[in-house]
Amino acid sequence: MTTPPTGGGRAVLLLRLAGPLQSWGDRSAFNRRETRPEPTKSGVIGLLAAAQGRAREDDITDLLQVRLGVRVDQPGTLLRDFHTVSDYRGRPLLQAGVSAKGVQKPTSPAKNTHVTQRFYLQDAVFLVAVEGPEALVTALHDAVRNPAFPLALGRRSCVPTQPLALKPHTGDLDTALRETPWQASEHARSLHCRRTGTRPARIDLAATVDDPDGNDVLADVPQSFDPRRRAFTNRTVRHTWLSVPTDIPNPDPPDDTDAGHDPFVLLGW
Amino acid sequence: MTVDRRAYLDVHVIQTVPPANLNRDDQGNPKEAYFGGVRRARVSSQAWKRATRTELASHVPELERGTRTKRIAAELASRLGRTGVDGEQAQRLASFLLAPLGIKAGKKAGDTAYLLFYGHRQLEDVVDLVAHRAPELAALDDDALTTAVKDLAVVDKLKTGHPMEVALFGRMVADIASLNVDASVQVAHALSTHPVELEFDYYTAVDDQNLADETGAGMIGDIGFNSATLYRYATVGLHQLHANLTDTDAALTAAAAFVRDFARSMPTGYQNAFAHRTLPSMVAVMVRTEQPVNLVSAFEEPVTVTDGIAAASAVRLAEEYQRITNAWGGAPVHTAVCHTFDEKSPAAGRIREILGAASPFPQLTEGLAGPLAAAMGWDRTA
Numbered sequence: 001m002t003t004p005p006t007g008g009g010r011a012v013l014l015l016r017l018a019g020p021l022q023s024w025g026d027r028s029a030f031n032r033r034e035t036r037p038e039p040t041k042s043g044v045i046g047l048l049a050a051a052q053g054r055a056r057e058d059d060i061t062d063l064l065q066v067r068l069g070v071r072v073d074q075p076g077t078l079l080r081d082f083h084t085v086s087d088y089r090g091r092p093l094l095q096a097g098v099s100a101k102g103v104q105k106p107t108s109p110a111k112n113t114h115v116t117q118r119f120y121l122q123d124a125v126f127l128v129a130v131e132g133p134e135a136l137v138t139a140l141h142d143a144v145r146n147p148a149f150p151l152a153l154g155r156r157s158c159v160p161t162q163p164l165a166l167k168p169h170t171g172d173l174d175t176a177l178r179e180t181p182w183q184a185s186e187h188a189r190s191l192h193c194r195r196t197g198t199r200p201a202r203i204d205l206a207a208t209v210d211d212p213d214g215n216d217v218l219a220d221v222p223q224s225f226d227p228r229r230r231a232f233t234n235r236t237v238r239h240t241w242l243s244v245p246t247d248i249p250n251p252d253p254p255d256d257t258d259a260g261h262d263p264f265v266l267l268g269w
Numbered sequence: 270m271t272v273d274r275r276a277y278l279d280v281h282v283i284q285t286v287p288p289a290n291l292n293r294d295d296q297g298n299p300k301e302a303y304f305g306g307v308r309r310a311r312v313s314s315q316a317w318k319r320a321t322r323t324e325l326a327s328h329v330p331e332l333e334r335g336t337r338t339k340r341i342a343a344e345l346a347s348r349l350g351r352t353g354v355d356g357e358q359a360q361r362l363a364s365f366l367l368a369p370l371g372i373k374a375g376k377k378a379g380d381t382a383y384l385l386f387y388g389h390r391q392l393e394d395v396v397d398l399v400a401h402r403a404p405e406l407a408a409l410d411d412d413a414l415t416t417a418v419k420d421l422a423v424v425d426k427l428k429t430g431h432p433m434e435v436a437l438f439g440r441m442v443a444d445i446a447s448l449n450v451d452a453s454v455q456v457a458h459a460l461s462t463h464p465v466e467l468e469f470d471y472y473t474a475v476d477d478q479n480l481a482d483e484t485g486a487g488m489i490g491d492i493g494f495n496s497a498t499l500y501r502y503a504t505v506g507l508h509q510l511h512a513n514l515t516d517t518d519a520a521l522t523a524a525a526a527f528v529r530d531f532a533r534s535m536p537t538g539y540q541n542a543f544a545h546r547t548l549p550s551m552v553a554v555m556v557r558t559e560q561p562v563n564l565v566s567a568f569e570e571p572v573t574v575t576d577g578i579a580a581a582s583a584v585r586l587a588e589e590y591q592r593i594t595n596a597w598g599g600a601p602v603h604t605a606v607c608h609t610f611d612e613k614s615p616a617a618g619r620i621r622e623i624l625g626a627a628s629p630f631p632q633l634t635e636g637l638a639g640p641l642a643a644a645m646g647w648d649r650t651a
Contacts, residue, residue, distance in 0.1 A: 020304040020460055020565055079302055082294040083315060115295075122302045145599075146559050148275065150455035150504050157314035159457040159502060159563040162593050185569050187306040227449070 011137040012176040013130040014166040015044070015144065016183050021079065021120040022153035026220045026232075035078070035119045035154065038070045038208060039126055040220040041235060043154045048130070048140050049225065053148025056225040064221065066132040068235075069173045069209035071242065074184040076124025085114040120158070125183050131173040141168050177207055181247040189248060201251035202243045214238035275508045276644035277561040278637065279601070280528055281553040281586060282501040283462070285579045288470075289545035290494045291536040292316040298467055298493030302460060305569040310461040310497035316536045317501065318456050321527070322434060324534035329433060329526060341392070342367055348396045352403035362407050365414050366395060366423050394426045433523045436513035437505070453509035454527060455561070461497035462568040462582040469493055492542065498550075498578045500568055500586070503531050504561035507645055517647045521638040528554060529634050550579040551608040553586070553624055554633060555601035556640045562599075564589050580616035583608060587623040603640030605633045 017039055024043045028034040045063050054060065087093060092110035130140065144151070144165040152158050169176035182189070182203055193199055208218075214236040223231040290299045292312045302311040346363040349355070354362060398421050399406055406417055431440070431450055439452030470493075473486035505527055511520040532552045535545065555562070567582075567589030574581045594600050606624040610617040621627070628636070642649045 018566075019563070020302060021458055077303060081300065081313060083313065120302075123304050123306065144560075146275070147561075149451070149509065150277070150506055150561050152455065156452070156455055157458055159455060159504075159561075159565070161566040161569075162562055163597055164560075185305060187570060191306060 009134040009170070010131060010172065011134040012169040012171065012173055013132070013137045013140050013144075014169055014176060014180060015047075015128040015130070015164060016125065016166055017128055017153055017160065017164075018074075018125040018183070018185070019153050019158055019160045021122055021155075021158045022076070022124055022126075023118065023120045023155040023158055025154065026218075031114075031116045033116065033118045035121055036220075037075065037121070038072060039128055039154070041068050041210075041218070042220045042222040042232065044068060044128055044130065045222055046225060047151055047153075048143065050149040051140070051143035051147040051151060053143075056227060060222065060224065062136065066130045066136070067173050067210045069129040069131070069177050069207060071127040071129070071177050071180075071205050071207040071244070072124075073127055073182055073205060074123065074125035074188045075206075076121040079120040079122040081118040081120060083116045083118050085116065086112055118155075120155075123185075125185060125188075127177065127180055127183050129169070129173050129176045129180075131176075137168055141165055173209060177209070178242050178244060181245045189246070193248065199248050199251045200246055201248070201254065203246050204241045205244050207240050207242050208237050209240065210235055211238035212236055274645050275506070275558060276602075276641055277557045278505040278507060278524055278528070278641065279555040279557060279561050279563075280501075280503045280505075280531055281551075281555075281564055282532055282549045283498060283551040283579055283583050283586060284501060284547060284549040285498045286496060286545050286547055287543070288468075288494045288496045289543040290492060290539040291545065292538055293493070296493070299495050301465070301467065302458070304460055304565075305571055307464040307571050308466065309463075309571075310465040310495050310499065312459040312499065312501075312536060314456040314458050316538070317459060317531075317534070318438060318454075320534040320536045321456075321531045322438060324530040325434060325437075325526060345392055345395060348392055349399075349403060352396060352400045354403045354407045358407040362399070362403065362414075365418050366399070366421070368415070369419065369424055370427065391427050391432070395423055398422065398426065431513045433514070433519070433526065436510055436520075436523055437527055450513055451509060453506045453513055454503060455506075456503040456531075457501070457563060457565065459499040459501040460565065460568065461495075462500050462585070463498060463572040463578055465495045465497050467493055467495055492539065494539075494543065498572075498582050500565055500582065501531075501549075502563050502565060503527075504563075506561075507641055511645070517642065517645070517649075521641055521649075524641060525634045525637050528552075528637065529630075532630070548609075549607075550610070551583045551586070551606065551620070552630065552633065553590075553604065553606045554637065555590075556603035556637070556644050557599065557601045558644050559599040562590075562593060564593070566593075577616070580610055580614065583610065584616050584619045587620050591623050602644050603637075605636055607633045 023033070023035040024038065024040045025033050026036050026040050026042070045060060048063060049060055085093070092106045092112060093114050095105045095107050130137065151160055151164065153160050166180065182205070216237050216239060217234045218237055219232050219234050221233045221235045223233060292300050294300050300311045300313060302309055342360070342363045345366065346359040349359040349362055406414060409417060435450050437452065437454045440450040469491045471491045472489065474488045476487035505524050507520060507524060510523055511517060514520050514523060532549055564586055567585045572578055572581050572585060604624055606620060606627050607630045608617065608620060608627050638649065
């Protein structure tokens, strides 16, 4: 299982993030906890740090050197979860705000039930590629397969399904994302075949990769998970489409007549 | 956290719930989710955790349980009674003992500013620290008392041994991060193993006193409900539980208590309207030393049989377990199963083949301590 680190090469850790529910928040706090449509860098680094058994206060600078790529294999849909909080003894809840002394005050007039909205992605599958020094990737792969804390897809109740860690890739990030077969569920595959009336050998999937020359900025790079010093910085990313093998058995022969751009494919028409 | 040995205790439950509305959204309807492309019944993890915790509280001895109290100082003062100081003296001594904790005082005398979730046992430990010389301490003046209690391990007592509920479900104190406790339990949202449609119970309520004059209903309304066979999953990180409780026997007791109460508890939403309290059709527990494994993928393709959904779901679960173990290795070091299917039925046969012979539930929970202790490399005193 463990391959000994071999010098200063680069390698790519591949994670298949799938489960009934996932939630990748980036800026929401308090009552309304939203989710991004794709896993965030802070979420993935948090998962890896948890696998290694790091405490929230521990240094994570070595994990920040990795390059992240996220491929959307099955986008899923948005789920809004209505969640109430109350004190089981029937006492009033505390305010979100604090007094001058930094102490939470009880609500006035007394409020007994607190409503929060939590958003999840349901029925989604992502392929996440983490490119870094080979020794680090090997250590992370071992950690994910023997995690110190139970791992979660963005929120503790979002338990991942297996397999979580795929075989590490020895090439670069973009090749890994392009060559790893489509990870969607059996249901999503058959639905795709039925809707398009084809058995395609390849499928176009959306991906977001760390790229200094990219054209979009995401503010989800954690500086520390210490609850007293939480801070995030930006990363520049490139959004792209990748042609990926589907691994569907007995695929149609490649269609040479339709080489042009077909925008309706995106709509599933 | 430095951990040498790790053990996860996975709990898988297949449970059939009759028409019910266990956990509702802001429309008043049962919660749902899409999985494998079909609509499923869902019960949120927070709802079932609360039910588990309430169940735990109902029969774990008070000393083990801990109470979430704003009145830690008053609680401590009353316990100091057994050392021979009482009244104002005890209150004064209690507040001095808690001073090194740095918890800000609340508005009312004796209250702290937070809901603190300490164990009764921890408070007793603090009392033990001063038990042999409490009257002597109480007689000291403020400066001398501050000096005298400074070297007592009050903070350590309160920080190390966490009561069972805190050790399992965690604690967060927003502005004293050092008092936070990471939960050792992870609970997934319960999902139905099969497609579920939301249904409505339209009801009319008649006015019992209105015998002749009007024939209409007193009120009308509707309640959303569904019935489902649920897959419920939770895992306990034994190493984390031990780190929270600092005691191997307490960790083993808490793990067994969690399994029992997670399996037997039921959220109480609309309980009087539906009387939905059922017990699981199957509980399977697995002790793993590599990683916890959620088997919900067994139901990504929904179960579609029209009779015996629970048995079909249980067989699916066992077969998914077998497939995952064959493909990825890492078989559990201990597996035990309890189910209510007829021992002669094909489902029971298949489960026996894969997961081993079924045992009664009390035996299943009692049988956990040995394998868990072995996985963690603990010597058991009991």
